[in-house]
Amino acid sequence: MRHLLDEHTFSVLEFSKIKKQVKENMNTATGELIAETIKPKTDLEQILIAQRETTEMREIILYEGTPPFTRLEDISNEIKKSAVKGAILDTIKVLKILKVLKTLRLIKKFLLKTEKKYPLIKERAEKIETFTELEEKITQCIGEDGIILDRASPDLKKIRREIIKEEQTIKNKLETIIRSSQFSTIIQEPIITIRQNRYVIPIKQERRIKFPGIVHDKSDSGATLFVEPIEIVELNNTLRQLIKDEEREILIILQKLTALIGEKAPEINDSVLILGKIDFIYARAVLANNMKAVEPKLNQNGFVNLIQARHPLLKNSVVPINIRLGKDFDILLITGPNTGGKTVTLKTVGILTLMAQCGLHIPAAEGSEIAVFKKIFCDIGDEQSIEQNLSTFSSHMKYIVQILSWTDSNSLILLDELGAGTDPTEGAALGMAVLDFLRKKKSKVIATTHHDTLKTYAYLTEGVNNARVEFDEKTLKPTFQISIGLPGKSCAFIIARSLGLAPEVILRAQSFLSQEKIKADSLIEKIEQDKKLIEKEKDLIKITREESFEIKDRLKKELNKTEEDKNEIILRAYQEAEKILKETQNRAEKIIEKMNKKRTINTPSKDYLLKEMQVINQEIKDEIVKIKPPVCVQPACRANGAGRRTGREEELIKNQNIRIGDYVLIKNLNKKGIVLSIESEKCKVQVDNMKMLVPVLNIEKIDMPYETTKNIIKKKNTITKELINRDNLYLTKMKTFKNNIFLRRFRVEEARLILEKYLDDAYLLGVSPVYVIHGKGKGILREEVKKLLDRTPNIKSFRSGDASEGGMGVTVVYFKN
DSSP: OOOTTOHHHHHHTTHHHHHHHHHTTOOBHHHHHHHHTOOOOOOHHHHHHHHHHHHHHHHHHHHTOOOOOOOBOOOHHHHHHHTSTTOOOOHHHHHHHHHHHHHHHHHHHHHHTSOTTOHHHHHHHHTOOOOHHHHHHHHHHBOTTSOBOGGGOHHHHHHHHHHHHHHHHHHHHHHHHHHOGGGTTTBSSSOOEEETTEEEEEEEGGGGGGSOEEEEEEOTTSSEEEEEEGGGHHHHHHHHHHHHHHHHHHHHHHHHHHHHHHHTHHHHHHHHHHHHHHHHHHHHHHHHHHHTOBOOEEESSOOEEEEEEOOTTOOSSOOOEEEEESSSOSEEEEEOOTTSSHHHHHHHHHHHHHHHHTTOOBSSOTTOEEEOOSEEEEEOSOOOBTTTTBOHHHHHHHHHHHHHHHOOTTEEEEESSTTOSSOHHHHHHHHHHHHHHHHHTTOEEEEEOOOHHHHHHHHHSTTEEEEEEEEETTTTEEEEEEEETSOOOOOHHHHHHHTTOOHHHHHHHHHTSOHHHHHHHHHHHHHHHHHHHHHHHHHHHHHHHHHHHHHHHHHHHHHHHHHHHHHHHHHHHHHHHHHHHHHHHHHHHHHHHHHHHHTOSOHHHHHHHHHHHHHHHHHHHHHHHHHOOOGGGSHHHHHHTOSOOOHHHHHHHHHHTOOTTOEEEETTTTEEEEEEEEOSSEEEEEETTEEEEEEGGGEEEEOOOHHHHHHHHHHHHHHHHHHHHHHHHHHHHHHHOOSEEEOTTSOHHHHHHHHHHHHHHHHHHTOOSEEEEOOOTTSHHHHHHHHHHHTOTTEEEEEEOOTTTTGGGEEEEEEOO
């Protein structure tokens, strides 16, 4: 049986090499075991989850950094042993377990601090159990070098102090003997050494009889004996007993640690398994990054659409292929010359399907889509078996028989050189029969062949399509591109000629071809020429369409600019008219002021003159109204939402000719004011130092009082000077302002004050985004920056920088409009 989990499919498609690449990126022994036993899934929901997990891990690596994995050995045997009552693990094995416990804690902490957009990875991380108390207990008892520490127990500490004291007593006594003149001629060398775990001194062999003690060793030459003086025998005995007490206490400590580990054995095993699964996801993500792979779209409809797909095991420059299946046709028949890439195409489709169903991203372009198949069958390569006495044809037939008995509509079948290895006519007939059977079963099939009869079958049969591998007849080399819709030529004569076969032999061979074969080749050649012509026409149409869009956009921009220019001209004309009005009013005021000083005008004449001036002002204002731009042209109008009036209010404003800047009387208050803005039903009016919204029905337009005009002119002059000063300050700041700020050299308190001032300036100057450079370090300053940004009202959003912007060492800040 050749179904999805069949080892033959894995072997032919070389899936073990993909697993090897995954394992090369793993850190845990458990993860490697998971990768080794991976099998493609057939449940769409499970595959989607696995694919999304790979994507989330790739995003974590890109935006959050690499998880703190370290190389972890298998601790399953140690954990199993620890659960046995009275078992003792040595320090090396305990430290191996400690390393795993630390990694569990660090990985969980790292993954849980990431943002909420990684829910699947976080869900796995939350299931990891940490063992802080057990870590602390092991660390308290065992040093990094594997030595049991004095603090492991009070008894151990006491014993070791006694050992040190006893050793010092022994050394003092031996020093006394060495320095004694009595033994100066007996001692070979004035040093203290150890033999058989007992302190001794080197004695000359010929003087042995004059030095009482126990001989424990001698030199290779025999000239030196290592003797334990009789005076320190008891001291050495005491020391040996203390050392045994130390060893016994160490065993007690290790037994207790082993028991503590054994109590947590089930939880440790579960957490290590979860860590292995996360490590497997991490390895898939790293492999995807190395392959520049993408998350494929998935479906259960048997539709395959691979865009710029590359075989993951091919190195150097790989020519990507485009291939589709399962929508317009269920069977694709690929033809073309040998070494043109037909078999590689079959293997690419097969291996990418297996990868996708294992949760691996595929080396292809965005938008590539793969179907989830329940079964995958492969009959690729030379299946000749000497052991079973099967020829190539017989071996192929054996597999095809099994395929036909097990295939269904959820099957993907890859057949290489269909109908080969036997009589061409009979082989082609068998090939057509096999394809017809699979077509009725609605299986999805990609097959390769050299038989012309099968090409004709593909042309004439619904649901079957031809494809070919391209061959450049000028360079006599395959291009490895796939063209769907056309059959390929074997190019045997062209290749033979390039290899040096005599022309007369080639001509003679061509004469043996049937007329049907020649006509078929000529037809294919004409179809190719027509296709190239159509492709050129399509390219021309595409270019023309793009040019038409460009012209349309350009005309639209020019029209908008013309409208803007028109509005700008009207606005400038109105502003010029207002300027004339103000200058006329100023001149009139100066004349009156001059006449007042000279007192040449009596009061009645003065009143008459004022009336005349008001008439002149009104005439000028009427002239301005004629050229005044529409409400929507003026900035004040746009800012205050004019243009939404309806009904009686619209009619009233129109009849009174009320506009922004006119003076009005508020009827119910008998107060005068100036119109600041016109809403749908109300006007905003400035009355003395107050601004109020007044219904349109409650206002009446009046002429501007002389004194008010004078005060407004003075006030406007003052405001104009302030605006000029403010604009100068703004321009100066904009020239020197930078869109990034460095905080790395400052303490947290200093950085907070500097950043607050910087953010205020950036907001007021309208600079967005800005880049806050705080460095990576331990993340303290970064967290403080995030806290400040969270409570700053003018901030729209912020994020960590991407790889090109500085990664975790930079925070990018966006302001509200």
